[in-house]
Amino acid sequence: FCRLPVVSLGISFFSSLLYCYMLTKAVFSVILKSRITNFKQITVAAMSTEPLSLETLKKLHDDFYSNSKNELAQNVCTRYDPFEVAISRRRADSALHVYNIKVESEGKPVTNQENSGRCWLFAALNVMRLPFMKKNAIEEFEFSQSYLFFWDKIERSHYWLNNIVATAKEGEKLDGRLLNFLLKDPINDGGQWDMIVNLVNKYGVVPKKIFPESFSSRRSLHMNALIKTKLREYAKELRDKVAAKASDADIQGTINKQIAVIYNIVATCLGTPPEKFTFEFYNKEKAYQCMGPLSPQEFYNKHVRPLFNVDDKVCLVNDPRESNPFGKLYTLHCLGNVVGGRQTAYNNQPIETLMKVVKDSIQGGEAVWFGCEVSKRFERKNGLEDLDAQDYRLVFNTEVQIGMKKADRLLYGDSCMTHAMVFTAVGTDDKGNPKRFRVENSYSDKEYDKGYLLLTEPWFREFVFEVVVDKKYVPQAVLEVFKQTPVVLPAWDPMGTLACPCCDKENRQ
Template sequence: MTNLSQSNEQTAAITAKQISRYQDTFNARKDAKVVERAVTHQGILATSADFASDVDMTPVFSIDLETGKVANQKQSGRCWMFAALNTMRHELADLFKLDDFELSQNYTFFWDKFEKANYFYQNVLDTAVNPITDRKVAFLMATPQQDGGQWDMLCAIIEKYGIVPKSAMPETYSSSKSSELNTTLNKKLRKDATILRQMVTDNQSDEAIAKTRDQMLSDVYRLLCYTLGEPVQTFDFEYRDKDHNYHVDRDLTPKAFYDKYVGWNLDDYVSIINAPTSDKPYNQTYTIEMLGNVLGGRPVKHLNVDMPTFKQLAIAQLQAGQSVWFGCDVGQSSDRQKGIMDLNAYNKNDLLDIDLSMTKAERLDYGESLMTHAMVITGVDLKEGQPTKWKVENSWGEKVGHKGYFVMSDRWMDEYCYQVVVNKKFLNPELQTAQAAEPKVLAPWDPMGALASH
C-alpha cells in the first residue's frame, strides 16, 4: 500500500516540463499582462468590482420599516445578540416613543458567557471517557466558548434572566473588544477540563465533581464581573419620549422589564433554515449536538424549507410590520463600505477566466460557505409580488453602508442566506406540524451551527 501511494505521489509531482507549459499558456494570452498589472496593484476585489451592481442596489424599497439608528457591536462577535435585541427594540421604541434607544447587549453577553461555561463543563463530563483525540473532544477544546450564538440561545437567556435597557448596564472595554476576555476565559475552561476529565478517570464521586464544578463557576462569575461588570438586579427605567414627556419606572427587575416593555411570547418565534444538502430533507427539523448555552433551557431547533417558502415567510412578517432576524455568510460577494450584498458586486470569473461557481449545497458540503453573521431584514422591494432586493440593518455602526444599512439582492439571498426567525403564525398548518416534530440531531460541526462558533 505504501509503495502504491509513493508511486502515485511521484506521478502527480509537478515537473519542470509542466511549469514550462503553464508559462507558455499564460504568456500566450493577449490580456495576461494587463490583468496582471491591474490585480497586482489593486487586488482581486477592486479589479473585479462591477459598477452595474451599484445601480441595481439603489436603497429604495416598496416595504420599508422605520427602525432608527443602527447599533455597533464593535470588536466583538455578538451579531446574533445585537440582531435579536434590535428586533425587540424596534417595536419597543415605537410603542413608547423612544428615540435612539438600545437594549443592553452587555447584560445578555454576561449571562451568555456564564451559562456557556457551565454548558462546556457538562459537555466535558459527558465526553470524559473519550480519548483526548476523539473528534468531539477536540471540537470542544478548540473553542470552549466564544461570542457567537443562535436565536434560540438568546431566547434561553431572556427566559431565565430577562433583559435591561442599555442605560442600566452599558458597554465595557471587554464587551466591545472581547478578544482578551475570550482568550483568558478559554484558558481557564481548558484548565478546568483537565481537572474534570481527571476526576472522572479517577472515579471520584458525583458529589466531589459537583463541588469542584461549583467553585469553577464561582471563578468564572468573578472573571466576568471584573470584565463586564456585575449584572444589575433592579434598576429605574428613566427616559424622555419623542414628545419630551418625562417617564420613570422604578425598581424593575430584568424579567419584569421584559414582560412589561417587550412582552413577546418567545415560543411563538421559530428558526427557519434553507440548507439544500442531501442530509437535510425539507420540512423536517434539526438540532446540533453540543450547541447551546443554558442547560435545561430552550434548545436550538431549525425547520428546513425550500427557498421560495423561506422568502415568503420573511415577506409575510415584514408586511405585518415586524422586522426579521436572519443569518447569512456576509463575506461572500459583498462590499462592506458600500453596504452591498450582490452576486454581481464582483466579477471574478471574467477577470481571472476561472469558473468559481458552486451550488449552495456544494458550498455547504465542502466548507466554502456557512453562517457567519446575523442581521435584521427591515424592508423588501417587491415587483409584481416578487422580491428583487432587501433592506438590511447591520450592527457595524453608521460608517458603513447607508448609515449602517445594507442592500441585499434577492439572488444573493438565494445563495448565501441560511436562516430567518419568524412568528410561527405565518407558517401554514403543514409547516406548523413539521416544526413541532422532534428534531434530528446533527454533528457539532454542522454548518447550520457555525454562527455560534464565531
C-alpha cells in the first residue's frame, strides 16, 4: 500500500522509503495490539474471573499445616509411593483366598505376558486350555499366544487400512475427530473378545512349543512403533489415491503391496507361523501321545473346538450410562481386526446379570474371560481388588477413584476397560450370592497369591465391564438381544477401549 509519489511530495527517495517503513510499522502495531486484546478477552471470558490470589494460596498453606496428620502424610508420601501408603493393612490382612465354587482344576503354568499388551489373548487361551488339558491328561500346557498375536498384527493392519479408505471416501477431514482418533494409535496390542473369535476361526491355534515366544512378542513396543509409522505413511498414500479418484482395483492393489511390507516386519520380529505341525507329548501317566501332522485350523477343529467352541461364547457388558439402555445391542465404529469377520457386539446388561452368569459358568465347570479396569483400588502385594484396599481419605482427606458413579467415570474419562483376566472360582454367602471371586492373571506366578487375585463383589460392580460365557448359561431373554441391529457407538467411545493397550509390566499402575 506504500506507493508514494516521491516527486510530488518534494522529498528524497530515501525519506520516502523511511516514511513507508514507519507507516507500515504503525499499522501492524495497531493490528497486533488489537489481536492481542481480543485474545486476552477471549481467554478471560473462557476462564474463571477470579484467579488464584496470593492470599488464597497462603490460606491453603496454613490450613494444610494446621492439621498434624497432613504433615505426617506428607513425610511418608514424599518418601514412598502414595498408592502404597494408602493401602489398608486391616483390609489386606482379612483377605482370604477361600471359595466354595471352583472349576475342577486351574491351568498350569501361570502365564506371563511380560512387556506386552496381550492380556486378552492370554486370558482367552487360558480358558481354552482347561478342557483340552483335562481331555488329554496334560499336567502343564499353553496354547501359543504369539501365534494369534502374529495374525492379529497382520489382520488388524489390513482392517485399519481399509478403514482409512472408507473414511476418505466418506469425506472425513484429516483434522476431524475420527481421523485424529485413527491416526493417533493405528495399532496396539489390546483387543476384544470378538477379535479372538475372528482369529481362532480363521487361523486355528497351535501349542506354545510349536510357535514359542520371541523378543518382540515379550516386548512389543519397538515392533509396534515400526508398524505404526508405516501405517501412517500408507494412510497418506491411500487418502491421496481416493482424492485423485483412483479405481477400487488400484486402491486394493496398493493395500496388498502395503500389507506385504507389514507382513515382512511382523515375520521378521515374531518368526513365521507353521503351516503344519506334529504335537508330541507325555500325558500325566507318562504315556507318549502324538497329534499330527496337521494344520493349525485342523488342530483347532479336531482337538479343541469339540471341547471349547468360540462360536458358542457370548459377550455381555455393563455400561450404566443413561444414553445406553440395558437390553440393547451395541457395536463400535471402526472397531475390529478382520475384514469380513465377526462384528464386535456388546449385549448391555445390569451388573447383577453379569455376576449371575459368571457364577453359573464356574458352577458348571467353565472358567470365565472378563474385562475390567484393573488398576483401581488394587492392592498389588496380596493381589486384592477391593474398594477398601486403599484408604485415600485417610491419607489425602478426600475420596479418590470412587468419587463418581460408574456411569460418570465413563463419561468423564476416568474409567474404562484396561485389562482381561479369568475367573476360576467364586465364594458365596448363605443365600448363594457372590461375595468374592478368584482371578487368574497373566503376570507370572511371582505376583500376588502365586499369580491369582481376590476380587470382591463391590469391586466387581464398579470396575468390571465385560464377561464372556457359554450361551447355555445365559437366559433366553438376554440371548434375544443378539438378534437386534446394533447401535453404533463412535470409535472413541470408552466402551471401545481395548484390553489391554497399556497393561504390560512397564505400564502397570
